[in-house]
Amino acid sequence: MTGKFITVEGIEGVGKTTNMEYLQQLIMAAGKELVVTREPGGTPLGEAIRTLLLDPAYKGMDPDCELQLMFAARAEHLDKVIKPTIEAGRWVLCDRFTDATYAYQGGGRGLDMEKIAILEQLVQGDFRPDLTLLLDVPVEVGLARAGNRSAPDRFEQEQVEFFERVRRAYLEMAATHNDRYRVIDASQPLENVQRQLDTVIKTIL
Numbered sequence: 001m002t003g004k005f006i007t008v009e010g011i012e013g014v015g016k017t018t019n020m021e022y023l024q025q026l027i028m029a030a031g032k033e034l035v036v037t038r039e040p041g042g043t044p045l046g047e048a049i050r051t052l053l054l055d056p057a058y059k060g061m062d063p064d065c066e067l068q069l070m071f072a073a074r075a076e077h078l079d080k081v082i083k084p085t086i087e088a089g090r091w092v093l094c095d096r097f098t099d100a101t102y103a104y105q106g107g108g109r110g111l112d113m114e115k116i117a118i119l120e121q122l123v124q125g126d127f128r129p130d131l132t133l134l135l136d137v138p139v140e141v142g143l144a145r146a147g148n149r150s151a152p153d154r155f156e157q158e159q160v161e162f163f164e165r166v167r168r169a170y171l172e173m174a175a176t177h178n179d180r181y182r183v184i185d186a187s188q189p190l191e192n193v194q195r196q197l198d199t200v201i202k203t204i205l
């Protein structure tokens with residue numbers, strides 16, 4: 001039996017990291033073996049690519065270069081971590097995946113969605129998440145939460161309008177792919193967010 005592939009998405013500061021820990025507890029409490037990972041990253045090579053992608057020294061990186069680095073890291077991640085884990089019957093919980101590319105490089109940077117779809121097909125074939133949890137908050141809430149931390153990375157230095165486009169792209173994808181997407185109102189206090197996550201995870205368990 002193969003495992004499940006669950007992804008967590010949203011703009012900066014929605015609470016992905018905070019809620020990944022909670023999701024991990026829920027899934028493991030149900031007796032599932034689970035690997036928790038993230039994108040860009042998840043492998044030694046992917047983490048090296050992540051460092052390049054987030055480094056403010058590369059402000060102004062060509063958007064096509066950014067796009068292809070995302071998929072380069074993803075190809076390695078799929079080959080070394082995601083697919084072998086799922087094939088072994090274990091579950092994978094991933095902080096961001098290809099929907100982030102549609103939202104950030106497509107929505108945010110304005111790259112052609114068709115170009116992203118071609119790379120998606122090339123790197124993934126028909127492989128898609130079983131469940132995508134979109135943590136949604138108004139941009140000003142997410143940025144205020146994210147802003148309480150250390151120095152901003154290359155993406156966090158973008159303007160509010162960029163994140164408005166990212167959020168809009170996520171919500172459009174959630175409407176289009178409503179078979180696998182669940183939208184969580186992450187502007188609520190943490191215990192309410194976790195209650196929503198409980199309900200969704202029970203359906204897949």
Ligand code: T5A
Pocket residue numbers: 010011012013014015016017018019038039040070095096097098099100101102104105145146148155156186187188189190193
């Ligand atoms: N990217 C990634 C692309 O452009 N294309 C791609 O294809 C991919 C895969 C990666 C960057 O790469 C880009 C997108 C990103 O910019 P990242 O580290 O994955 O970066 O993403 P970030 O969004 O930067 O992660 P953050 O750490 O900023 O946000 P989180 O994890 O969503 O937020 P978290 O959990 O750290 O919470 C932020 C603060 O809010 C509080 C927390 O305690 C914390 O202080 N908080 C709440 N406060 C009140 N109420 C709640 N309900 C709260 N939930 C959390």
